[in-house]
Amino acid sequence: MRVIFMGTPEFSVPVLEVLVAAGHDIAAVYCQPPRPAGRGKKDRPTPVHAKALELGLQVRHPASLKSPEEQAAFAALNADVAVVVAYGLILPQAILDAPKHGCLNIHASLLPRWRGAAPIHRAIMAGDGETGICIMQMEAGLDTGPVLLRRATPIGAQDTTALLHDRLSEMGAGLIVEALARLDALTAEVQPEEGVSYAHKIDKAEAAIDWTAPAEAVDRKIRGLSPFPGAYVELDGQRIKLLASCLVDGAGDPGEVLDDRLTVACGTGAVRLLRLQRAGKAAQDADIFLRGMALPKGTRL
Structure with a gap:
């Protein structure tokens, strides 16, 4: 098929590679568009x-797709489908309508649960037992197609957002390769109205650990x-990111280190910190840290 590919971060790269293959x-x-990054801010x-x-x-990186000129340039590609x-x-309606088969979105949740910007983070933080991928026909609403x-x-007990x-x-x-191969034979399933939840963008203010919470909630965060952005604690004015953990037995005052293996007491239960990162330093396993x-x-x- 003649495909327009639309994606930006590392998550999208394997999809582009497999479509080409x-x-x-x-x-x-x-x-x-390219943005300033690194020490030189180039x-x-x-x-x-x-x-x-x-x-x-061919790469295009318009700052917006709202102008008639950009929409005409998109339509002129005469694509069978856009993969997003x-x-x-x-995507304005004119973009959604331009390809013969419209725009297909690869969404990282089991819709209608976790529509929105941060479905992987939210699924883990909520304690969901599973997540997945949906190939969705895009429409004007937010992940409503x-x-x-x-x-x-399944979401495993050790899964982080990075792993998932x-x-x-x-x-x-x-x-998506399977969907394109079977596109004419597939039947679109309307999302149910029940079970809708929204994966709002992660706010850095959420990342501070509250040790009075149950260990399960701390571990999931x-x-x-x-x-x-990395959950964190402050110690002697220094921020320490906590990047991996597991649930263990233990009790004490919330936030108290209980042993020499970085077991920390929570409101109920305890977590063991497995990977940490000091400001300006590389992430390290707990024993090296x-x-x-x-x-x-x-x-x-």
Whole structure:
């Protein structure tokens, strides 16, 4: 098929790669514009932009798709379908209508649960037992369109957003290839009105750990916010990010370090911190972290 690909972050890259490998004709790749990054604050192409250039594909990165000129340029590509995954711009109706088969979105949740910007984070933080990928026919509403295909995956007790992100990205790549191969035979399933929830964008203010919460909630927050923005604690004026944890037995005052293995008491129960990061330092496993920063038994985080 003649495909317009629309995506921006690392999550979208495997999808672009598999569409090319499957033999689809990529008419153009749309992504967010390069933005300043790194110490020199030089414009840096997005992961999709960089991969598209590597593959020799045409790249477009308009700041908006609202102008008649941009919409006409999009329509002139005469695409069979647009594949959209974490693109980052709202698509006007003229864009949604331009391809022969419209625009298909790869969404990282089991719709209608977790519509919106941060479905992977929210699923872990809420304690969901599973999540998945939906291939959705896009319409004007926020992730409200009918679903063509869906596939579930369990959320494990050690899954972080980083781990689940990579797994769902690969799942989405496989599922969109299947959807395109069977497109004429698929029946779109209207999303039910019951069970709708919204995965609001993560606010950095959410990332501070409240040790008075139950251990299950603390553990889910640590894993759900890893690696970004990273749940954190403040100790002696220094911020420490907590990037991996597990539930363990233990009791004490909330925030109290209970042993030399970084077991920390919560409102009920305890968590063991497995991976941490000091400001300006690389992330480290707990045993290596403790060599550079002692957190003896009785320390209050």
